[in-house]
Amino acid sequence: MNTPPLPPAPSTPPASRLGEADAAAQLAYLRAILGSLPDPIMVIGRDGRYLDVLGGADRGNYDAAAPLVGLHMQDVLPEEKWRFFLDVVHRALDKGCLQTVEYRLSADEVEPTDNDGPSGAQWFQGRVYPIAGRDAVVWLVVNISAQKALEERLKRLSEVDDLTGALNRRCFLERLEALFGAHYRRSRSLAVIVFDVDHFKSINDIHGHAQGDRVLKRLGEVVAAGLRADDVFGRTGGEEFAIGCPATDAQEAEILAERLRAAVENLVFQTPSGELHVTVSLGATQLGPDDKDVDGPLHRADQALYLAKRRGRNQTCVWAGDEEPDIDLVVD
Ligand SMILES: Nc1nc2c(ncn2[C@@H]2O[C@H](COP(=O)(O)OP(=O)(O)OP(=O)(O)O)[C@@H](O)[C@H]2O)c(=O)[nH]1
Structure with a gap:
């Protein structure tokens, strides 16, 4: 850090008796203190001009912002960014209250690129407040990249099943509900596929739980x-999975299900107790005109999966229409 040493604290006579030298000493003292702040404080006018920059001494988190003073954000930032920032400045001034924003910015996006801070894009929080009696704001910047990374990690942990990388049951059902909401109103074309590993218990029993996990x-x-990319895939139970496919009917879902079934059938696992092959059974359905939520399609897909198991496993069954397949007629 190369901030200048702090001048001694000046005596503080009442403002009315402040001489020119006292005022200058006080100003130097205050600027030195503000200059030592790790986070930058920018003073920005309504027209987007950087009027002053104080603080921001922490080079681990910030590039030097002092070279911006006197420039307009329109001259130093990409259009999408300066329009966003200027809008925040205007909102703070027009509403007369604090605006808090979060944004991603990389040093490469800022001219002049005097890159002496952190490399790569960083997440920042801006706390933007109007200055009383002036057509300008103070914009306090805090680097929140570490906090954002942690938030993203926690979000992922709360949504994704660690072992398989699929969404966990709760998150899958939420996403499926969201797809349902969107597609029910628009086209009603949404397919649901559920599948389950065949005889998974014996895979565990013969090859061990660790090999089962590997599978x-x-x-x-x-x-x-x-x-x-817009399909949602979740692990809904131990060895049970489900997929929601927007803009897909039952026929297309069957083609997809069969493709997945064949891909799994072709896998070969080498284990200490020999070669291991696995198969899956799948049930598929599409959204029907009477479906008011995802419970109906999930139930029909489950019933179709049950039928696939009863018919001998390693296959796909589809429940396309409203009529229930006669599961009881099928012989094991
Ligand atoms: N290795 C491993 N096994 C699991 C996991 N979750 C569930 N299981 C096992 O999966 C097995 C499921 O067995 P069943 O429900 O009897 O089904 P199945 O043997 O696959 O038989 P079918 O579904 O009828 O073909 C049970 O033995 C569970 O202990 C897991 O995360 N890892």
Whole structure:
């Protein structure tokens, strides 16, 4: 850190008796203190001009912002960013109250690129407050990248199943509900596929729980790789999984399910107790005109899966229409 040494605290006579020298000493003292603040404070006018920059001494978290003084944000930032920042300045001034914003910014996006701070894009929080009696704001910047990374990690931990990388049951159902909400109103084309590993208990029994886990992990990867970006994929139970496929009807869901089934069937696991092959049974359905929530499609997909198990496993059954397949007629 190369901040200048702090001048001695000046005596503070009442403002009315403050001589020029006293005032200058006080100003130097206050600027030195503010200059030592780790986080930068910027003074920005309504027109987007950086009027002053104080603090920001922590080079681990900030590039030097002093070179910005006198420049307009329109000259130093990409359009999308300066429009966003200027809007925040205007909101703070027009509403006369604190605006708190979070944004991502990289030193490469700021001209002049005097890059002496952290590398890569950083997350910042801006606390923006109007200055009384002036058409300008103070913009206090805090680097919140570490906090953001932690938040993202916690979010992921609360949404994703650690072993398979699929969404956990709660998050899957939430996302499926959201897909349902969007697609029920628009096109009603949403398919649900559920699947379950065949004879998984005996895989555990013969090869051990660790190999069973390995199977589930690989299965999660293989299925995820076979899906579209807007499909939602979740682990709904021990060896049970489900997929929500927007803009997909039962026929297309069957094609997808069969593709996934074949991909799993082709996997070969080498284990200490020999080669291991796994298969899955799948049930698929589509949204029907009477479905008011996801319970109906999930139930039908489950019933179709049950049928696939009864018919001998390693296959897909589809419940496309409103009529329930006659599961009892099927012989084991
Ligand atoms: N290794 C491992 N096994 C699990 C996990 N979660 C559940 N299981 C096991 O999965 C097995 C599921 O067995 P069942 O419900 O009898 O089903 P199955 O043997 O697959 O038989 P079918 O579904 O009828 O083909 C049980 O033995 C569970 O202990 C897990 O995270 N890891």
